[in-house]
Amino acid sequence: MNVELLSSFVPEFRDIFIRRYEILEYLNREGTVGRRTLSQKLNISERVIRDEIEKLKEMDYVYVNSSGATIKKEGKINLKRFLEVYRELNNLTELGNRITSFLGVEEVVVVKGDSSKDDYAFTNLGSATARLINVSMCDGDYIGVTGGKTLSAIADVLSENKRELDLTIIPARGALGKNVEYQANSVASKIAEKLNCDYRILPVPDAAPDKAMNILLENKDIHRTYEMLKELDMLIFGIGRADEMLTRKGADELEKKKILEKGAVSEVIGHYFDIKGKEVYASQSVGISLEDFLNIPRIFCIAGGAEKAEAIISISKLRSDMVLVIDESAANCIINNRR
Template sequence: MDAVTQSLLSVLPEMPELLSVRCSILTAIRQEGPVGRRSLVGREGLSEREVRAVCDLLRKQGLITAETSGMKVTPEGERVLDLLQPVIRRWTGLEELGTELCRKLGIQKVMVVPGGDDDDLTKHRMARAACGHMAGVLQGGAVVAVTGGSTVAAVADEAAAAGLPEGIRFIAARGGTGGDVKSQANMIAAMLAAATAGDWTPLHLPETLAETSIGPLMEEPSVMEAMAVYDRTDCIVHGIGDAIELARRRGADEETLEKLAAEGAAAEAFGYYLGRDGSVIHRLRTIGLSRSQIDRIPHPLAVAGGTEKASPILAYMKQAPERTVLVTDEAAAREMLRLSGGETK
């Protein structure tokens, strides 16, 4: 950050947040327009009165127009928004934070959004960043696999406004776990397809299977179709979980939980329980994307945030494909740097 910018921010420390909020509203209008004010309420935590004030200011500055059908961004608004996006990232320091963390993790890119700790507002910020990344790297007809979880479910909520190309095929990366329907991988894949005029390949299986069940199920036509789709996957959108928490959620008995804890299980992803060094401690018996298929996917996209996820993310990244892009929040990013110290991948 240059000296002039530092001096400016010392006098107006609220400027980065103010600029970020206004640009977020302007971005939403560009993506969703024509759009009414009420549909923007809640974005960046704004009330209806606050959204009205921001929209009135943007209209007076000639950045948006307000018509009967809703608000739309003007050509000047488009120009200003494109110019300011990199400025916001620099002023908030999140770009530098992402770059430093990226070097520590040894992956392709880290995108850091403001906020934490695992609140809905921050989840949707991460989701919008993930959707923006997908919109930039995917083409129509691509295949996207998704895991379950509330953070990946937020990606489905934000997909309609992200400008993703039409014709993407979505598929669950593995079977369902039970619990909240909206956070199941199958449901998330279906919601993404509906939001983006895409297609959906269902995978109607439980997440954990008996060893004797896997062979016969692999011969089922619907499962064989899913396996063929996995071989063509271009992007995998996945969360990263805390190993013990997820094992408990899956109904593991106390003996299994104690064993995982004794062996240092820190993270879970794709049915693999990982130690802090990234080694596989335990694997679920499941049908879904295989490790060899995951390693071949061109665009692995991990979405996880919150301070408590810092240790699981670090563990997973020890063995993540180098092409991985991580979307996380500021709280998790700073905690990861604190935990990792000078250590690199």
């Protein structure tokens, strides 16, 4: 389908299609939703929501009762069918292709919005990543995951493991931060529960000193988990801004200033890089090593928000076979940085 030609011939097609798609997508994610909530979350007037829900009902895409609208099987089927049309109409496919070329990575998938300000865009980041890894998983895979709110969002939207693949989810780094929900162990557990598969835990602080780590490795389970990290088939990870990660790791102001003055803009698995991808500092970090990171066969990075743009550019320099999932805000900032 030539979407651009169709839009030029019927200008209103674009807005109507995007509006209906986003209503269906929201219902698919949230379940039964009332008109007022849809209006508030999608920033569309209640009158327009009412009219669109009626149209979707006539097409047998949604069911409506006193509690609100619920997506039906036909609606779910067409969400998948229309995904690429939606992305093209939003110019997200073209934007992703431009950034893929600029960064020199395997693929860049761009989702609509600014995930640092909009929960809807934030969930879309997780959904897009979930779709990619669902089709990339293979029987017998060891899959590593880092922590963070963004990684946790993936677990919420992952499809069930209908292929009944034998998978093992493994935390790729130790516990970091006070929020247990977003630590790598918790993310691994959530993803494994959704996929109905095995998982390991790494009950060790991310900054555990070598002496303590050597003692812990005497435990057979921890030792085996560490061995499995050397055998990962896939890694799903988030990118940290250097300044924020230094603060989270408890660096004092003098140390933080020295590292940032070296040009550090990004952090991954305890290593800090400048915008050209050159390592400028490495902190104590439990989990996969940089050498491991560079040799994992399949690697997916997820990040959003304009404030992460420099960090994304930086980390993209580490591997040309990386797949990036970013939001529109980060994408536009990266394009502006190129200029």
